[in-house]
Amino acid sequence: MIDGILTEQNNLNTAEIDLQSAYEIARLINQEDKKVALAVETQLQSIGTAIESIAQSFLNGGRMAYFGAGTSGRLGVLDASECWPTFGVARDMVCGFVAGGNRALRRSVEAAEDNQEAALADLKAFEPKSGDVVVAISASGNPVYTLTVLQKAKEIGCVTIGVTCNPVAKFNAFADIVICVPVGAEVLTGSSRMKAGTAQKMVLNMLSTGAMIRIGKTYKNYMIDVRLKNKKLMQRGCRIVAEVCKITPEQAAVYLKKSGKSVKLACVMASKKCSRKEAEQLLADAGGILRKVIG
Numbered sequence: 001m002i003d004g005i006l007t008e009q010n011n012l013n014t015a016e017i018d019l020q021s022a023y024e025i026a027r028l029i030n031q032e033d034k035k036v037a038l039a040v041e042t043q044l045q046s047i048g049t050a051i052e053s054i055a056q057s058f059l060n061g062g063r064m065a066y067f068g069a070g071t072s073g074r075l076g077v078l079d080a081s082e083c084w085p086t087f088g089v090a091r092d093m094v095c096g097f098v099a100g101g102n103r104a105l106r107r108s109v110e111a112a113e114d115n116q117e118a119a120l121a122d123l124k125a126f127e128p129k130s131g132d133v134v135v136a137i138s139a140s141g142n143p144v145y146t147l148t149v150l151q152k153a154k155e156i157g158c159v160t161i162g163v164t165c166n167p168v169a170k171f172n173a174f175a176d177i178v179i180c181v182p183v184g185a186e187v188l189t190g191s192s193r194m195k196a197g198t199a200q201k202m203v204l205n206m207l208s209t210g211a212m213i214r215i216g217k218t219y220k221n222y223m224i225d226v227r228l229k230n231k232k233l234m235q236r237g238c239r240i241v242a243e244v245c246k247i248t249p250e251q252a253a254v255y256l257k258k259s260g261k262s263v264k265l266a267c268v269m270a271s272k273k274c275s276r277k278e279a280e281q282l283l284a285d286a287g288g289i290l291r292k293v294i295g
Contacts, residue, residue, distance in 0.1 A: 007139045007165050007192045011185035029194075032187050036198045039183045046179045047203060051210035053159050053177065057133045058093070058215050064208075065095040065126045067149045068137035069113035071193040072163075072200055073098025074105055076137050079204040085233075087217040088225030094208060097122040099145040112145065119148035130157030135207070137200055138162075139192035141169020141180075150174035163203050165196045179203055216289035219244060219267070224290055228261045237263045244294075245270040268293050 014028050040047075054064055066076025077096030084091050099118060100109030112118060128134060134153035136146040141164035151174045154160050162175030165183050172178050181203065183195040212218065217225045222244060228237045234256075241252035244267050252266065259265035259276055268279035271294040286292035 006167070006182065006184055007186055007196050008190050009185035010189050011187060014187045017187065029187050032195055033198060036181075036183055036195050036202065039181045040199055040202050043179050043181055043203070046177055047206050047210075050161050050177045050179060050207055051214065053161070054133050054207060054211035055214035057131055057159060058211060060131055062129070062132045063093050063095070063126075064133040064135065064211075065097060065128070066135045066137060066204070067097045067099075067119070067122065067146060069099035069143050069145050070104075070108065070110075071197045072137035072139065073100075075197065075200050075204060076135070077105060079201075079208050083208055083212070085227045085229060086223055087212045088227050089212075089217070095126055097126065099143070113143035114145070116144050116148045119145040120152060123149050123152055128153055128156050128158050131159070133159045133161065135161040135163060135204075136171050136175070137164075137204070138169070138171065139165045139196035139200075141166045141171045147171050147174070161207075163200055165192070165199060216287065216291070219264075219290040222263075224264050224267070226263060228256070228263070234261075237261070237266075241266045241270060264288075264290055 013032065017025060017028055020028065057064065066080055067073065068076045077098055080094045080096030083089055083094040098104045099115065100112030103109060104112060134149060136150045138146045141162060147170055150160050150162065150171050154174045160175050161177045161179065162169060162171050163179045165181050167180050181199040183199050186192060186194050186196065188194065222240045224240065226233060226237065228234045237256055238249045238252045240263050241255060242249045247270055255266040255270045259269055264283065265276060265279045267290060268274065268282055269276060272279065272282065282293050
């Protein structure tokens with residue numbers, strides 16, 4: 001085991017995996033994957049604390065950025081890229097940075113995780129301010145890239161969060177909130193793109209989605225601020241307006257057109273039988289929270 005890192009342990013359950021049939025390989029991987037959600041469950045208190053901290057930052061005009069190397073960095077970029085279309089936020093409100101830059105999204109740039117200068121350059125590109133949120137993601141929590149980012153972000157006054165699978169991660173020293181998911185040994189020794197990667201994806205889903213819910217970017221469990229950028233999303237928008245306002249899809253389509261393709265405005269217009277301008281004022285008075293307007 002490397003430096004006491006749990007994900008570098010040898011997994012006795014899969015020690016003979018190279019002798020197994022394709023079905024048995026799938027079964028063994030599935031058995032290990034079943035443990036991930038239970039491991040994430042042990043961190044719900046820390047995840048909840050992180051969600052609230054992120055939400056408060058957003059409400060105060062703050063932003064969030066993910067930083068990681070390899071699989072961890074790619075997962076951060078993935079989560080960040082989904083926030084703009086899903087929740088209708090500004091493109092730079094949630095950002096993602098991977099060690100090695102855009103090239104590392106498609107090809108492995110292994111030495112990048114040890115590059116302190118690149119870490120500082122990426123953090124500078126984010127332009128962090130006191131009160132912003134910086135999330136470092138790493139199975140081991142030890143790469144120089146993530147250590148450098150968290151340490152500098154903490155000096156600036158950012159809220160710092162570490163997402164790892166290693167209880168003794170070095171970056172814990174610079175994280176205000178540590179989310180350590182104990183997934184244990186991987187199916188293939190040290191292949192942290194597997195259980196560790198799955199755990200990180202689950203945690204990031206919770207952080208971004210939870211924070212967006214807390215700031216009113218949903219109504220019930222509907223993506224009320226979704227950007228209607230294609231045919232599928234237009235259909236989804238019609239369905240949301242129809243279900244929320246108890247009207248037909250045809251009526252919903254009319255309100256969506258009048259609202260400028262805003263699901264939230266369309267819901268207010270349909271519920272309150274008002275104009276777009278009146279709906280905009282009602283939402284502004286309610287801080288953009290649909291619940292406060294239509295109940």
